[in-house]
Amino acid sequence: MSNISRRQFLKGAGVATLAVAAAGVLAGCSAEEVLTKDVKVVFMCKGATVGEQNYLKVAQDKTTVKVSEIPPKYFPNGYKVVSTGELTIAKLPTGEDGVKVMLDEIEVPVNVVFYQVVDGKEIDIKYVEEYKLYASQKTISKKLADELAGDWCTVVGEGPFTINWSKNEVRIEAKRN
Template sequence: MKCNISRRVFLKGAGVAALAVASSAMLSGCSGDAVEEVVKKDVTVFFIYGGVKQNKTATVKVLKTDTTFNTALITPDKLPEGFKVAKQGEVAISADNTAEVEITVGTATKIVEVRFFVGQQQLPKTGTAEVAADATVVNASEIKMPDDYARMYEITNGQPAIGTDQDGKLYTVAILAAKEMTFSVQYKLDGTLLLVGTYDGLSNITTVSKKDLKEENLKYLEEKGYEPAGDGTVNGDVVTVKLQKIMGNVKVIYKYKNRTVDDTKSLELWIKDTKVTGETLKKQAPLDFPTSLRYTIDEGLFDVIWTGNSGVVNATVSSRF
């Protein structure tokens, strides 16, 4: 099964991504100085190499309430020449609005936040990409996706542009499409696992139609007397299919000393039932009145003779007198 994306849908999604980058970049210039004074604070960053504090410092702006900041705010031009951040991530801010960041020798890079879209909907989780300091785009291969996203989706825009949001954070937009994957299919009867199969489909499905399940699995179950009770439900990479017994219609003929004593009755039995008790017949195919006044159904067991999904039971009765 292939994941087909029309040119119209792809271009529409790419347009959303470009608009998101462009509009956020414009918004970064819309904050007035007075507003920034109220909500932002400057944090002085000291760089540590080999346990020694370097002469060069940097300044980053964060919300006044922030107690940490992400090293993605340290752009390459703020680093000492020939160095890069040793470990990307959150850094604690001291009470005096200073922070210390470990650096190491190497080509300067920058961390870009990756925001994921499926169509026009933004997904809640984000990813990252570490790119060269002068990069203006991100290659799809550089993007680290959350594990569950990586399992379900593939990136369709190969080199999304890098923008800057109103908080000065570098980011890009990745357009995702569901990818084909193999699901494990568990066939269960009243919670008991009877068979495990597979199903190939798009990762974002929530149900699997019972008519789309593999024919060889359905045939095997039918031979055992079972069939799907409905469509399969998807949870992660597992499809659960609830089973039910295949029932057949059975005619019951009651005889007393080889003489039929009542009209033919009918009941439903599982097609794998080869015997039926008199107790079952009393409950599901009782004698009519007034025959029931003269006869009682014997205890059985009685043979069920099947032809396909139809069967016949020759049952005996005893006289009450």
């Protein structure tokens, strides 16, 4: 074992610290920076846009996006994907880079809830579970509400009655017969 003076130890430690710091700085310089761009994802069904529009961050030089790269949470409820494989990134009318994803509408189960107001509170009086509607429908008509109510209750109001797609439910005020 060799004897190292305090001065030699501090000098060696200082040189080692400088070497580590310099390696970090040089590594930062040598790493290639990846440039990215935002690509708007536009969902289309029968020539109209549907659902919320979201963005993907992709490499600046990328010219296509695979359908599988689009997060499942981006896809609107009530539609099935028609587009497959890679989608070409193109300029949209807004000037943004984007991809168009083609969809077909499917029927979605919706719960129709009839409620009666008693002492200012809504009391559910009849359920029609999983009635099938298309996602493009925003409301149901008074006529359909009356049919679904049957002889059990009488619909209050003239409608149309708004479908809450986040809950897959439509609530309709009625009076028990």
